[in-house]
Amino acid sequence: MKKSMLQNCKACEKEISRYSLFCRNCGHPQGSMLALWLMVLFLLLLVAYYIAFCIYGMTLVE
Numbered sequence: 001m002k003k004s005m006l007q008n009c010k011a012c013e014k015e016i017s018r019y020s021l022f023c024r025n026c027g028h029p030q031g032s033m034l035a036l037w038l039m040v041l042f043l044l045l046l047v048a049y050y051i052a053f054c055i056y057g058m059t060l061v062e
Helices: 033-062
Strands: 006-008 015-017
Touching: none
Parallel strands: none
Antiparallel strands: 006 015
8 A cells, every 4th residue: 555645744734745843834843754865865965965076176286
């Protein structure tokens, strides 16, 4: 059976996306761990790209 992409808000019971960090109706945080981990992964990849660019970009200039 397929999971629904919607769930009820923990505070106001309106339907919201399962991956929302907060309810668009009342603003209550939902605690979606998937969205949080995706943001952390994106930031780590961005930092890794920046470090790699600084290290390897400087060797190309010389």
